[in-house]
Amino acid sequence: MSITLALLLSLQAAPAAVPPEQAAPPESAPAGDQVTVDGEREPSGRLGPAQQGGGDIVVTARRRAETVQNVPIAMSVIGGTALAETGAYNVGRLTQLQPSLQFYSTNPRNSAANIRGLGAPFGLTNDGIEQGVGIYVDQVYYARIASATFDFTDTERLEVLRGPQGTLYGKNTTAGAINVTTRKPSFTPEARVEMTGGNLDFFQGKFSLSGALVEDVVAARLSGSITTRRGTIYNVTTDKWVNSQDNIGLRGQMLFQAAPNLDITLYADYNRQDPECCAQIFARVGTTQRPINRQYEALAAAFGYEPPSRNAFDRITDLDSPLRAKQELGGASALVNWDLGPATLTSVTAWRFWNWLPSNDRDFIGLPITTVSANPSQQRQFSQELRLGSNGKNDVDYTVGAFFFHQTIDTQGLQVQGAAASRFLLNPGNLVVPGAAGCIPATANACNPAILDGLTSRNTIGFKNTSAAAFGKLAWHVTDRLEIAPGLRVNYDKKTGDYVSVVTTGAGSTTLNSDQRGVLAPQVYTPDFDDWNISGDITVSYDFSPDIHYYASYAKSYKSGGINLSGLPLDANNNPILTSATVKPESVNAFELGLKTQLLDRRVTFNIAGFWTEIEDYQATVTNGQLGVLRGYLANAGKVRTRGVEIDSAFRPFDGLNIYANAAFTDAKYVRFVDAPCPPELSGGTAASATNPASPAGQAGTATAPSFSPANCDVSGQRLPGISKWAFSYGAEYNIPTRIAGYDGQIYFGYDGSYRSDFSSNPSESIYTNVSGYSLSNFRVGFRADDQLNIFAWLRNAFDQDYYDLLATQSGNTGLIVGQPADPRTYGVTLSKSF
Template sequence: MSLTLALLLAGQAATAPAAQTTPVPPDAAAVDAQVPDAEAGRAGPAIADAGGDIVVTARRRNETIQRVPIAMSVIGGTALAETGANTVGRLTQLQPSLQFYSTNPRNSAANIRGLGAPFGLTNDGIEQGVGIYVDQVYNSRIAAATFDFTDVDRVEILRGPQGTLYGKNTTAGAINVTSRAPSFSPEARGEITLGNLDYVQAKASVSGPLVDDKVAIRLSASVTSRKGTIYNVTSREYVNSQDNLSLRSRILWRAAPNLDLTLSGDYNYQNPDCCAQIYARVGPTQRPANRQYAALAAAFGYAPPSTDAFDRITDLDTKLRAKQELGGLSLLGEWDLGAGTLTSVTAWRFWNWNPSNDRDFTGLPITSVSANPSQQRQYSQELRFANNGTNRIDYVGGLFLFHQTIDTQGLQVQGSAASRWLLNPGASVPAGAAGCSTPTTNACNPAVLNGLRSENEIGFKNTSVAAFGKLTWHVTDRFSVQPGVRVNYDKKDGSYVSTVTTGTGSTNLNADQRGVLAPQSYKPSFDDWNLSGDLTLAYDLSDDLHAYATYARSFKSGGINLSGLPLDAANNPILSASTVKPETVNHYELGLKSQFLDRRATVNLAAFWTEIGDYQATVTNNQIGVLRGYLANAEKVRVKGIEIDAAFRPVSQLNLYANAAYTDAKYARFVDAPCPPELSGGSASPANCDISGQILPGTSKWAFSYGGEYNIPATVFGTTGQLYAGVDGSYRSKFSSNPSRSISTDIDGYALTNFRLGFRKEGSWNLFGWLRNAFDTDYFELLATQSGSTGLVVGQPGDPRTYGLTLSKTF
């Protein structure tokens, strides 16, 4: 807190110049006076509400979005509520360049333009490529993105490398969430939503002065609950439910005419019965026929309750839990020094994770326990100075310090079916369901793996220090040159200790047991300096037509493997795989931002080409029983594409928007990648495969979002307001759901459509009914393969059709 306290003491002694006015806080919403509705983008994620400008703080100063030479979108708080985009994951239906995947809060990833985090289970030892910022505080845990937005003013989505303006270097983009600021005018907001699946969501906030015009407070809360979408016949419960609680407070103290201090605190709790992945299909592998899924299931007389995932039935025999607590404190200091504003952001955050998973994805006792409870603490300090502008020069410069610790206690226990499911019966045992009628091999003896237990103690320390700056030289009134630079130092230290015992408590393991759960102990470390930068040339072709060209050289810090290492032929960990190299990013972008038809139409274009050397990929561990992958470097990845963001208001009562993204994301060179499931599991299966030229997982080549809203003046029960109807649609084409593309794990393209119909009185209340996934489209969010190359493919079905009613009131 020392830097912020120094700001406080200095500000108390400072006297503002006579002509100086109270500075506008950078996180306060500001919209051009031509826009009557301060909630920009009501009809959806409009880049600008046609007819006016949106003022954003993407470059740490107030600017209109059309003049910021960055590909970005802004979604206002009202649009978030009316479109049902209450989480980062839901934003993907509005912003086609954004992807979000989550099998549970810990195993989540946000990608922009196909880049950000490796596809697969989370590995704590690497950075996120997409930064999540809430009120200028960097959130290192992607789990923060799984909570409901609470009292949000707007969300900014920035595409492309960021780091010369922001605290943490991010190579793919940033998501900036800005909460509503405390108000000196008393106000209150309330919102209640009821829907099918026993859906209930309540939100409330209150704000007003505590001490005249010196201190103001804002308190907010959000509660969400919903029955699960999948029925578990074993537990007789619905799973994949929702159970969220979010509390937030902000206190603004105007300590001096030129100094504002904002203390923020938040607490978030989540405890749903989640997260089930269920039978989707079976695909061929190279395992012998008697070791593939059909024969193994027959050997136990087992069949899933349904082979159609969209029957939404499962029989998982392990209790599911996705319990987490997340929160923290931050102190934001903004001191106007006349020549510029000095900003200090001090933050402490925590995350506690307590899960329970069924990682064999069946009702059989193969893996009876798989959980990685984790506790994270992070501390960050950012100090930034932005000048108030001259005729020719604008600049921002800053320092950033970040420290993170993570402690994880992993546990995996094998069940009575594990031996037959995971081990090779051998040539002496006949093929088929009767192959284990007598226990002649370890595979036919349940006691070999039953109770086999791995207890993992995992520690991680991550320290990052950076200096960054961005300068804008207005060469002429229309042409500017904008160089930026960042110097970064990263240090990561880890510890991984896995203790494995048999069902009888012995540490004396045979080869088959070590092949499934291997004792490991290693201490990886990584540290490195890097220099990155960018250069943007921007030209105003007219007052409403702006062009820019950007080159960025960026880095994502190297990492360490903290999920166990692959084994050599003697079942010993391969220590050379304990670290991964930094990513090197070369990014090129051309953009054009335009408004026309008296600014009733806005069309923004961006074309980009990104090359990444030593791309950090999650690869599959080919050991038979290992559930988690590990990290490796792909030599080169190339992503190119074109994006169009458009908003149109042909008449005052009609808003339309359409966004499109073409993204061609490929492994340019990856010669030692893991092989897809159909080539894995056999004695002659290749140790690795050349997947150069294949598409990156999780990225659709084509993605669209579109929608609009039409309103008419109306009087209902004596109240004059607007009757309105809206639609929001999205589409994404086929994408791969496996790190190495597989014929079994491609997800077909799908389209989703949402409708709403309501009545509102501006600035007072809003009542609307909504219908989401209106045509009850069946689609998978993710597909994954069962460990051990059995051929079982499991999926996470997307939400079915949902409907409900929302009432909100502003006082």
């Protein structure tokens, strides 16, 4: 198999190692416990990027304490120390360690996490739909991926579960789940401090304090973090570095051991991020089917404009609108565990908030086309989960539960067009000529800046989302080796919204001409969606031996339908198409086969999973070719399919050397999507018809021969956006026992590498927005003394690889392609100390 060959080659090339770390104790264990690996007690939280050879790693993926190798789920576990050593201090940085996980972000709100290519539609965020990848922190569901973009603070372990998880988790998650577990309060006094400094003025400081307030009854934990970094892109207009980092976070916990069989943990957290962010800058120009004098190059020449650099990796821009990505997020929760003997009753009650205050430059260049683009938002959520889970191992184990969730979102959108908008966005036919002479005739709307200058859309958007579910999972131990585990979920979702867009001219009038309505159209609509569905799964697992486990699973799942809250597409008369206000639920059929093995006295861990998932009514982000559509809207594609193979492996050939290699082959495509938005090279021309068929891709129109563009395109058979077919993560660590400054510990040398093949960065694949594949190498060298001291120097993106996080198009089919360059080479030193 080619994936196995690539895996072996990556292992032969790996020069160094990841420590044999282990996850935190099961949640039922006393706070501060340690787990056992190969009979030796070691500090918790040191599991590396893959489960390492040797030892039992305890997780709670199925809502009870089990070793990761015995869980019939494709999953990966990373300990808190490994997160720090590899630089994966937030969700976005996990992609270098987890090949099946993709994370894309143009700013915190417009972020998406996908597992196996599924989760959220690629493109700008629409609040009216669910995310398919569930984010859980200390068992609390985070409704928006943006609210999970905080820096990890005092993290014990992180679990990435792949595939549908709706029969075990409160909120239905059709693509997978990311579980973050923080360190629990300890009755034994302890303190942790971590400080990091690096280039780009990078500084990160973390601390945690824990101890008993009332001996054996009440314990508390307080932790915090601060992260600052200079931006990576220089804005010549403002003389500032942008795409910076400026984060602070605080988290508090209090554990009440109310009785030997009853404990209550209270949580509270607050995070604030206020960076000057997030810039997308000039990457390249591609030819669309617009008339040649309305392509980007001609329009820029008409203004005498030239970007400060045509190479995005010069990291220079001239954006002329303020950039801001400020957010405040936090909440409070209560986790109650009551041991009833045969079973444990668990209650998780949570309230959370997220306040978003952005500002963007949505024309991406230093011309006043769109001078203001901001959608401040205030989100609140309340959730209540009750679960009853059997204790011990019985002939039949079970977890049953009920879940209630309510969310509100209030958004105040603002978009303002500038003096250059008329020339860029309006169609003057064949009358525009570049140069000082300007336009002929001067009375054409496209030649009159006043037509769009100051055109303003003020959007008031409200959203309410209520979800309730009952779910359960049984585990029938037919024999000591054979387990059959069926699950069932009954779910109800109701979403209501209101969208009011008031558009005024630069003179303050609400009376608009057709050109103005075609750019920013007044809209008022009140979408509504509600639906019941029943989903379920079944897993059959068999233990060939204590170290060889096989499983097969099937899941029938649903991703809730939704409502469009970013404005609706317009008909030929520039009126909103109300039938597009809602989208239907996704119907998911997921199959998986897996084999988990540990060999050679557990010095080798090798897990492989194959999956095949089909989705009917896939929720996609689309546009309908309108010049003023910045955000797109949602629609149901006919059908998509994703299939592939995943490998997680770890090797410990001898004491002191640990090697890991993970791989994912993901083949994801549209099976049926006949009315998709067309890519840029097939957009911008005159509407095609039976007498004027579509022109060749990338053929610009001329004064005598206009190009014709199809209203939509059949992309059936094309790959889904944002998904690399091949992805690998690999690395090694070698450590040498030694004693330094009175500490018995290890000198270690580590390497972490990753590779992703190219992917499409547009909902319909475009030759202009394909992101090339790239590989990254990170190095570290340091000294650690168990869980007491760790000091290491690190080098990330060591070879200064130039690559894009994503590419996008400028509104209006001008042919301008903008990109978000990823981080350049960074380096620094980290010191952590426990007391």
